[in-house]
Amino acid sequence: xxxxxxxxxxGSTGEIIGTSSILPLGEAQTSIHSSQKPFEDVSQKxxxxxxxNREAARxxxxxxxxYVKCLENRVAVLENQNKTLxxxxxxxxxxxxxxxE
DNA sequence: ATCATGGATCGTCATTTGCG
DNA sequence: CGCAAATGACGATCCATGAT
Numbered sequence: 001x002x003x004x005x006x007x008x009x010x011g012s013t014g015e016i017i018g019t020s021s022i023l024p025l026g027e028a029q030t031s032i033h034s035s036q037k038p039f040e041d042v043s044q045k046x047x048x049x050x051x052x053n054r055e056a057a058r059x060x061x062x063x064x065x066x067y068v069k070c071l072e073n074r075v076a077v078l079e080n081q082n083k084t085l086x087x088x089x090x091x092x093x094x095x096x097x098x099x100x101e
Numbered sequence: 102a103t104c105a106t107g108g109a110t111c112g113t114c115a116t117t118t119g120c121g
Numbered sequence: 122c123g124c125a126a127a128t129g130a131c132g133a134t135c136c137a138t139g140a141t
Contacts, residue, residue: 052126054112060128061110 050113053114056126057112057128060126064128
């Protein structure tokens with residue numbers, strides 16, 4: 001959801017720094033004549049890798065959200081238990097006090 | 102209506118982790 | 122040890138909301 005439109009990839013951020021270590025820039029510029037294959041291969045591999053990582057990131061965030069929800073649930077349960085126990089303790093104390101008096 | 106601000110979500114890069 | 126998957130960190134974008 002969200003992120004309207006530009007799923008054209010590489011669209012917004014990191015491209016300046018990002019690609020440096022991966023794209024064969026020199027080759028891309030110089031060897032227009034010699035077989036285009038290596039470049040296509042490399043950039044295709046890169047696309048593949050980016051897509052996989054994109055999906056991995058989505059999944060990772062989904063799991064994390066779920067984990068946090070679980071924790072919040074657990075907190076709620078424990079808080080309730082705590083309340084109940086405190087109430088119970090107070091009752092017991094009352095009973096005890098009336099007995100010794 | 103316009104601007105400022107903050108939160109949510111995304112894609113990417115760098116790093117960590119776990120497995121063969 | 123090398124590789125693929127998982128995750129943390131960062132900056133970009135979108136959207137809602139309140140102030141002017």
